[in-house]
Amino acid sequence: MAPTKAPDSSRRSDRSRRAIHDAALALVAEVGYRRTTIEGIAARAGVGKQTIYRWWPSKAAVLMDAFLDLAGRAAEDAGAGDTGESAPGIPDTGDLVADLKLVLRATVDELNDPALEAPTRALTAEGIVDAKLGAEFVHKLLDPQLALYVTRLRAAQEAGDVRADVDPRIALELLIGPLMHRWLLRTLPLTHAYADEIVEYAVGGLAPRT
Structure with a gap:
């Protein structure tokens, strides 16, 4: 008789982690952050509560990890058709307007997904009243994304497409701020056309004066 193969514990752990991530995201979307509990996540994922506490110290840690995993998977799916070998980030084709429009359109698609x-709104709202969670959300998710804009705008400065006196960190807020404002308030539809207009208006003010 052939020897019985031992269960793959790492694969089982991966399945459990994914089930916990999915359960956490589903619950926060359905009932909100405050009403989501470790007990609820465990029941939804079909695991013991101690399994969750073995990997995460708190509900906030579970949700943050789940959201980062979701965002990472979304980014991988978005780049699945890209056969280029360039590093992840904002493309640098030499056309700043076209590059920024491409990225802002992708941001619109993510916010409308x-x-x-739902989890983005829940974590954003809770981050306003929970300073620690808000700081972690900014540090782990927003800052790495915003750094890509800074890098692209600095390259545009070096190429002479953006004024040398422009602060890239402030300039990127001209691009991201309007999108988030419209998304948060839900006053008007968030569209590709709107993203394009933001880029046109912002870059027009960043270009060297002649």
Whole structure:
């Protein structure tokens, strides 16, 4: 008789982690951050509560990890058709307007994606009243993304497409701020056309004066 193969514990752990991530995201979308509990996540994922506490110290840590995993998977799916070998980030084709429009359109798609929208809104709202969670959300998710804009705008400065006196960190807020404002308030539809207009208006003010 052939020897019985031992269960793959790492694969089982991966399945459990994914089930916990999915359960956490589903609950926060359905009942909100405050009503989501470790007990609820465990029941939804079909695991013991101690399994969650073995990997994460708190509900906030579970949700943050789940959201970062979701965002990472979304980014991988978005780049699945890209056969280029360039590093991840904002493209640098030499056309700043076209590059920024491409990225802002992708941001619009992410904000409008039902799978991402609910947990993003929940964590954004809770981050306003929970300073620690808000700081972690900014540090782990927002800052790495904003750094890509800074890098692209600095390259544009070196190429002479953006004024040398422009602060890239402030300039990127001209691009991201309007999108987030419209998304948070839900006053008007968030569209590619709107993203394009933001880029046109912002870059027009960043270009060297003649």
